[in-house]
Amino acid sequence: MFFNQVGIIMSKRIVEAYIGEYAGGKSENALNRALELAGLGRKVTLVDFDIVEPVYTLRPIQNELTARGVTVIAWKTRDTLGLGEAGTTLKPGARWALKHQGDIILDIGYGVGGARTLRLLEGADTDPDLQVIAVINISRPMTATVEDIVEQVREMGRVNALLNNTHLSDETTAAVVQEGARVVAEAAKLLNLPVVASAAIAEVAKEIGLTDCMGNPVRSINRFMQKAFW
Amino acid sequence: MTEKIIEQEKRAFLTGNEVVAWAALAAKADIMYGYPITPQNEIMHYWTRLAPRYDKRFLQTEDELSAGFTTVGGVLAGRKAFTATAGPGNTLMQEPVSMAEMLRLPIVVVIQQRGGPSTATVIYSQQEVTMTTLGGNGEGMRVVYSTSSHQELFDYTIKAFNTAWKYRFPTFVLGDGYQAKMREPLTLYDPESRGIELIKPEPYVGKPGTPGVDRAPSQFRNTYSMEEELLEIVNQYMQDYGEMAPQVAEYQVANVEDADLVIIGHGVVFRAVRAAVDNLRARGLKVGYFRPVTLRPLAVPQIKEVFSNSKKVLVVESAYGQLARLLKEAAYGTTAEFLTMFRPGVGITAEEVEAEVEKILG
Numbered sequence: 001m002f003f004n005q006v007g008i009i010m011s012k013r014i015v016e017a018y019i020g021e022y023a024g025g026k027s028e029n030a031l032n033r034a035l036e037l038a039g040l041g042r043k044v045t046l047v048d049f050d051i052v053e054p055v056y057t058l059r060p061i062q063n064e065l066t067a068r069g070v071t072v073i074a075w076k077t078r079d080t081l082g083l084g085e086a087g088t089t090l091k092p093g094a095r096w097a098l099k100h101q102g103d104i105i106l107d108i109g110y111g112v113g114g115a116r117t118l119r120l121l122e123g124a125d126t127d128p129d130l131q132v133i134a135v136i137n138i139s140r141p142m143t144a145t146v147e148d149i150v151e152q153v154r155e156m157g158r159v160n161a162l163l164n165n166t167h168l169s170d171e172t173t174a175a176v177v178q179e180g181a182r183v184v185a186e187a188a189k190l191l192n193l194p195v196v197a198s199a200a201i202a203e204v205a206k207e208i209g210l211t212d213c214m215g216n217p218v219r220s221i222n223r224f225m226q227k228a229f230w
Numbered sequence: 231m232t233e234k235i236i237e238q239e240k241r242a243f244l245t246g247n248e249v250v251a252w253a254a255l256a257a258k259a260d261i262m263y264g265y266p267i268t269p270q271n272e273i274m275h276y277w278t279r280l281a282p283r284y285d286k287r288f289l290q291t292e293d294e295l296s297a298g299f300t301t302v303g304g305v306l307a308g309r310k311a312f313t314a315t316a317g318p319g320n321t322l323m324q325e326p327v328s329m330a331e332m333l334r335l336p337i338v339v340v341i342q343q344r345g346g347p348s349t350a351t352v353i354y355s356q357q358e359v360t361m362t363t364l365g366g367n368g369e370g371m372r373v374v375y376s377t378s379s380h381q382e383l384f385d386y387t388i389k390a391f392n393t394a395w396k397y398r399f400p401t402f403v404l405g406d407g408y409q410a411k412m413r414e415p416l417t418l419y420d421p422e423s424r425g426i427e428l429i430k431p432e433p434y435v436g437k438p439g440t441p442g443v444d445r446a447p448s449q450f451r452n453t454y455s456m457e458e459e460l461l462e463i464v465n466q467y468m469q470d471y472g473e474m475a476p477q478v479a480e481y482q483v484a485n486v487e488d489a490d491l492v493i494i495g496h497g498v499v500f501r502a503v504r505a506a507v508d509n510l511r512a513r514g515l516k517v518g519y520f521r522p523v524t525l526r527p528l529a530v531p532q533i534k535e536v537f538s539n540s541k542k543v544l545v546v547e548s549a550y551g552q553l554a555r556l557l558k559e560a561a562y563g564t565t566a567e568f569l570t571m572f573r574p575g576v577g578i579t580a581e582e583v584e585a586e587v588e589k590i591l592g
């Protein structure tokens with residue numbers, strides 16, 4: 001552990017893989033986390049590990065992320081011309097992402113199938129720092145209840161922690177996020193997993209404060225994925 | 231195993247495809263038949279995840295021809311059956327839909343439009359309007375609801391089953407790739423607890439009793455030997471269709487009374503049209519909008535009224551005149567200047583509509 005120039009604790013290398021339900025907020029949380037770490041002056045690599053829809057996810061915002069100091073490993077449109085929609089392919093650099101120095105944030109494809117693609121990541125089994133984080137939004141009907149969350153997370157294989165990403169888009173209130181915090185915490189208890197944080201859009205995060213009603217840290221999110229596609 | 235699907239009304243955050251799967255469940259659909267094609271795949275994915283929980287069925291077929299015909303079979307057996315497709319899949323689907331028109335079968339088909347012609351893009355367009363309203367070798371005996379939000383995808387998918395089973399014409403819910411993949415909040419509800427009666431399906435074949443003795447025989451034909459036989463049946467069906475039209479035709483209209491220009495758009499494009507009208511009105515321009523919700527049958531009297539009372543009409547669509555063609559027929563004999571903004575296969579924003587209107591109104 002050491003301190004940077006502004007006195008923020010710089011822990012050891014952070015390696016996080018974001019998995020979870022379709023449209024649960026994996027990409028949004030992964031890229032916000034990458035930007036947060038880059039903002040602290042850390043060296044960060046963001047990896048698009050989505051082999052389900054590789055052409056679409058991060059494409060329109062790649063340049064913006066790069067401009068803000070994040071190294072991005074993802075296909076560019078010109079690399080995938082002719083691949084069509086059915087092109088399920090992993091960028092070779094993504095496979096070896098854990099070999100990069102600094103922090104590594106991985107945006108994984110959705111569902112159980114997405115979680116399984118972690119097997120394609122070289123060193124996933126042995127990397128001492130890798131944390132697999134399941135992103136949960138209880139406004140999504142498939143993860144609305146404690147039982148649903150527990151069932152779905154158990155199906156996903158390796159999961160090290162949960163992240164409460166409960167929201168209703170523009171209708172999100174602090175109460176919506178806090179209800180998510182309670183339900184996710186209960187599921188986490190049954191799964192014997194920690195909750196890393198509650199995520200909320202900036203103004204709601206500000207209203208909630210530094211920690212949610214369960215005592216977990218609140219991560220302030222800026223929405224980028226609206227500009228992205230699918 | 232079967233439990234009530236939506237216990238209490240609540241706001242939820244879903245993609246459009248997921249909304250369709252939940253709506254079909256809420257409408258008490260029994261079975262989905264399907265073949266994968268982007269951008270409708272998650273309708274199947276979610277239906278197959280939900281089906282075992284609620285004792286529902288799913289069959290993946292070898293192509294869309296088969297998906298359409300198995301949906302026809304499901305309905306003949308008295309099941310609330312539906313399928314979903316897009317683009318080239320919709321093209322293949324027209325053959326079984328034609329059969330459903332001829333047999334008066336209440337199949338429900340959800341379309342998430344993609345770019346065309348042919349494979350084109352998997353992403354978005356409004357280029358399946360002509361095919362969905364008038365496809366097949368027939369007279370367009372189908373109902374087509376064009377949705378513009380996730381709430382409407384939910385509401386109209388439920389309604390589509392009722393319309394189909396009430397009038398016995400194939401019924402489409404026409405969405406698009408943007409609506410399919412987009413995420414927004416909506417209220418999920420149980421239609422019956424809102425007082426919406428769900429029409430119960432009944433079998434066409436295999437009914438109890440003895441044909442010709444205690445019930446009429448079940449005879450359903452899509453083949454006729456003589457021209458006159460066909461003429462009689464098609465005339466009868468078109469009369470039924472004409473009587474149904476005013477009962478099912480839906481539209482939305484606003485600010486047309488004093489309008490110098492009325493903008494017309496459907497589906498997701500209507501969102502841009504409505505926002506543009508709000509913004510232009512705020513800038514003092516006299517504009518209104520008309521939105522056909524049903525593209526088949528159209529609300530013809532209301533369309534004629536708009537075209538009779540306005541000097542100019544601007545039709546905005548993500549296709550090269552497919553909506554415009556339908557409107558021209560409906561508005562025949564009226565005098566408004568007919569202006570168009572065609573953007574086949576790409577999205578249209580409120581700002582683009584505003585710029586076009588400002589160019590027209592100078």
